[in-house]
Amino acid sequence: MTGTLPTTGTPEAAPPKRTYAPLAANENREDYSLRFAPHSFRRWSPFVVATTALGGIAYLADFAIGASIVLSYGFTSGVLAILAAALVIFVTGVPIAHACAKYGVDMDLLTRGAGFGYFGSTLTSLVYASFTVIFFSLEGSIMAQAFELALSIPLPIGYLLSTLIVLPFALYGMGAVAKMQAWTQPLWIAGLVLPFVVVAIREPGKFAEFASFGGTEGAGSGFSAIGFGFGMGVALSLIGQIGEQADYLRFMPEKTSSNKRAWWGAVLAAGPGWVILGAAKQIGGALLAFLALGVVGKAHALEPIAPYLEAVKPALGPAALTFAALFVVVSQIKINTTNAYSGSLSFANFFSRVLHRHPGRVWYVLVNCGIALALMEFGAFAFLNKILGFYSNVAIAWIGAVCADLVIVKPLGLSPRYIEFKRAYLPKINPVGFGSMIVASALSITAYFGAFGQFMAAFSPLLALVVAMVLVPALAAATKGRTYLARPNSVIRQKLSPEELRATHICTVCQDEFELPDIADCAKQSGAICSLCCTLDSTCHDLCQTAGPVDLPMPTMPTARP
Template identity: 50%
Template sequence: MSVEPRLKDSAGPAAPPEPADPGTAPRATEETAAGQAVRETLEDYTLRFAPRGYRRWSPMVVATTALGGIAYMADFSIGAGIAFSHGTGNALYAIALAAVVIFVTGFPLAYYAARYNIDLDLITRGSGFGYYGSVLTSVIFASFTFIFFALEGSIMAQGLKLGLDLPLWLGYLLSTCLVIPLVIYGMKALSTLQVWTTPIWLLLMVGPLVYLIAEDPGTVDRFLGYPGTGADGGGISTASVLLGAGVCLSLIAQIGEQIDYLRFMPPKTEENRRSWWAAVVMAGPGWVVLGALKQAIGVFLAVYVLAEVGPAAATEPIQQFKGAFDTMMPSWLVLPLAVVLVVISQIKINVTNAYSGSLAWTNSFTRVTRRYPGRLVFVLVNLGIALTLMEADMFSFLNDILSFYANCAIAWVVTVATDIMVNKYLLKLSPLAPEFRRGMLYAVNPVGVVAFTAASGLSIAMYFHLLGDALQPYSPVAAVVLAFVLTPVMALATKGRYYLRRTTDGIEEPLLDAEGNPSGTPYTCHVCRQEYERPDLTACQAHQDVVCSLCLSTDRTGAHVLPPAPAPA
C-alpha cells in the first residue's frame, strides 16, 4: 500500500494535472508470455536503487551467485602468459601485488553497493564524478565486459574445436548465442545457475591440481623454477613484476560485476550482521583471492604441459586441463571432461559479462539520450561487439589488450575508492550517503573527472613509451598513485562544493531507516504510476507529488527536475 508523500521546499503552487508524457514513462508490460519476459528483464533495476521488496535472497545466496561470476578461465591464460614472459617468481609476485591493490580498492565499493543497494555506476556518480561525468566510466566498464566476454568465448571455442572439431568461427558464434536465453531473465535465473554449477566447477578445477601434486611432488619444483623467456632469466626484477601486475590489474574492474550482484543484499541487521559482512567481504573484494589462485594454477598447469604442447598452446586453458586430466583418468574421458569444464566456466562468467555490460550500456545511453530502450537491446549490442573481437582473434594479443585497458580501469576504481575512504570518511567533503538521482547531483564533478583523466592519461602515455622506456613498466603504479593523490587534492581545491546540487530531495521522510538501511516505504511515481521505494524518488518540480529516478532520467524537458539549491560553500 502506498503512503502519501509529504513534500517540503515545493516550487510554488501545484500545476494543473497533466497526462504522463509517453516519451518519459517506462513502457507498460502485459501479463502475456511476451509481457512476462519483458517484466523479467526490468527486474534488474537498471539506473536505480534495488528495492527492499525485491531483495529476498540470504547473504550467502547472494555471495555464492556473485562468486559464480568469477569462474572465468582467462585467469589461467593471464597467469601463464606472465610466467612465460617473466618467469614463475616474477609472475607470483605480480599476481600477489595486483591482488592486494584490488582487495583494498574493492572493499569500500563492495560495502557501499551492499549497504545502499546501488550498482557501481550509481556509486561513481555520487563519489566524485557527477550525474553525466560517470558516463565516461560506464563506457569503460562496458568495455571491460565485452573484452572479457570475447576472451572467455575464445577459450570456449578452443575447447569446442579440440573436443568436437568445431571450426573456431562456429565456436565463437555458439558461445555468444548460448548466453542470450540465460541473461534475459536477470538476477533470478542467474542466481539459480550460479548456485547449482559452482560445486561442479570447483571440483573440476581443483581436482587435477591436487592429484598432480600428490602424484608427482617434483612438479612443484619445476613450476617454481621456471625462468620464462625474459631477459632477466627468471630472477626477480621490479620491472618484470610491475609489468605482470599491470596485466593482472586489468581485472580491477571485476568489482563492478561483483557489485551487480551485491546490490541485492538484504538489509544489514543485528541478527544477520556476521553473515552479511562475511558475504560482502567474500563476494566483494574477496573474489580476487580465488582469482589470484587461478592465475597461479594457470602458471603451474602451463609449465606442466609446456614440453608436450609448446608455449603457444600452453596458455590455452583447454590444453592445460587436458594435460592434467591425461594423467589421472582414462583417455576416453579426458576430452569430454575438459570440454565440460571450459563450457561451464564460459557460461558462468559470460552470463555475468552480458548482464553487467547491458546494465552499463543502458545507464550511459539513457542519461545521454534521455530514452530508455530496455536492457535487452544492449545485451545484443554487447554480444555483437564481443563476437567481432573474437572473430578478430583477440586471444592472440591478450596481454597487450589487458595492459592498455588496465590503466583506465585502475584510475577509475582507485578514484572512486579514494573518494569513499578519504573524501567521505576522513576529509568529510564528500556526502557520506551516496547520491545518484538527477537533479540532486551536478552534471560534472571535477573531483573525480580530473583525477581520473589525469591518472589514466599519464599512465597510458607511460605505457606507450611516450615518457621513455625506463618508465613504461611503472604505468600501473602511476595510475594508482595519481588517482589516490589527486582525488583528495581536487576535493580540497573545490571545497567539496560540486558533489550535491541540492541538499534535500523535497520528501520529508529520511532516506535511511533507524538501522541505517535504505527506507522501504513505498511511494507512487506520478509520471509512470509505478510504485517505488523511498530512495528511488524525489519531489517533482512541477507537481506536489513524487517522481522516480527512471522518469527523471528520461525527462527530456526537465519539467520534473528540482531546481538547484546547493549547500553553502
C-alpha cells in the same frame, strides 16, 4: 519528510504520462537495472547473493592471464606481480563492495555519487562496458577452443556458439542467474581442483621445477622489477571485476544485528574476496601451462583447454577430453552470463543518459554480446597481454578515484555521506572524481607508451592509482565539496529510520510506486518523480536545479511487488 510535508495521503493516481516498453517494465527481467534496488526486491539471503556473485569468477581467463605473465617474466617476477595486483584489488574493492551492498546501487550509480557527477559517469559506464566486452570475448574464445579441440568445430562457428549459449541466462536476470550458478557450482569446483590433485599425486617434484622456471622469453628465474611491473599491470586489468561483483551485491538484504556476521562475510567474500581465488587460479594456470609447454608448445599453453587436458589425462584416460571440454564450457557459461548481464547494465546506463530512452536491459545484452562476438572473430585472444595492459591504466584510475572518495572524502565530510545518484541533485560533471580520473589516465597511458622511460612504463597502472588517490581529496578540499551536489536533496535531508526509507511515493510520471531513495522532487511535474523517469526526461532542462524544492505528499508503506 521535508519538514513541511502536508499530512494528506497519497493522491488518487492520474493516468501515466510515460509507459515503458514491456521488457523495460518487467522487473523480473529488468532487475532495476538503472535504479536503486529496493528492499522489497532484495529477497535473497546473504549466502545466496554471495554464491551467485562468486559463481561469476569461474572464468578461465585467469588461467590464460597467469600463464601469459609467468611465461613472459618467469616464476619469481610473475607470481609476485600476481600477488601484488591481488592485494591492490582487494584493498580497493572493500569500500566499493560495502557501499554497493549498503545502498543498493550498482557500480554506475555508485560512481555518479562518488565524485563523477551525472554525465561524468557516462565515461566510466563505457570503461566498465568495455571491461565486460573484452572479457566476454576472451572467455568466449576459450570456450570456442574447447569446441574445436573436442568436437572439431571451426573457431568462427565456435565463437558464435559460445555467444548464443549464454543468452537465455543473461536475458532473464538475477533469478535465472542465481539458479544456474547454484546448479553448476559442484561440477565446476570438482573440475577446478582435479588437475592440481593429479599433479600433486603423480609428479610432486614439478612444483619445485616450476618455482625455478625462468619463462620462455629469457626473463630468468630471478626477480626483475621491470617484469614485475609489467606483469602486475596485466593482472590489474581485472580490477574492474569489482563492478560485476557489485551488480549482485546491490541485492544484499539490509544489515541487521542478527545477520551482521553473515552480511559482512558475504560482502567480503563476494566483493573483494573473489581476487583471492582469482590469484590462485592465475598461479595454477601458469603451473599447468608450464607442465604442458613441452607437449603442446607455447601458443597452445596459453589456451587453458590444452594444459588442462594434459594434466587430467593420467587420471581420466579416454574420458579426459570430454571432461576437460565440459569443464571449460561450464566455466565459461558461468562467467559470460555475468559478463553479458553486467555489460547490459552498463550499456543501459550509458544510452539512457545520452539518448533519454530505455527500451529495456535485455536489448543491451544483445549489444554487449554482439560487440564481444566481433572481437572474437577479429582474434582478440592473440593480443591478450597488450589489450589488458593498456586497459588497466584507465580502469585503475577510475577505481582509485571512487575508492578515494569513499575512504577519504566522505569520512572528512567533504562529500555527502550517502550515495546520491539521481539526476535531480547532481551536477553534470564533478571535477573531483571525473577530473582526477582523466588526469591519472592521461599520465599513466603516456607513461605506458614509454614517455617517462621503461621503469615508469612498467609501473604505469600504479602511477594511475597514486595520482587518482591523491587528486581526489586534494580537489575535494580545494572546492570544499561544493561540486558534489547541484542542490540539496529535499526528500532525504535528515537521518531517517529504515521504515521511513522503505516508504513509497507514486511517481507522477509513470504512476508506479518507488521507495524513498529512488524518488526526487520535480519542479516540472510539481511532485515526486522516480529516478528513471527523471533520467529519461528530455524537456525539463534541469529546471529543478534552479527552482525551489517541491513539497511531496506523505509517503505510504511499501506494497509488495510481484
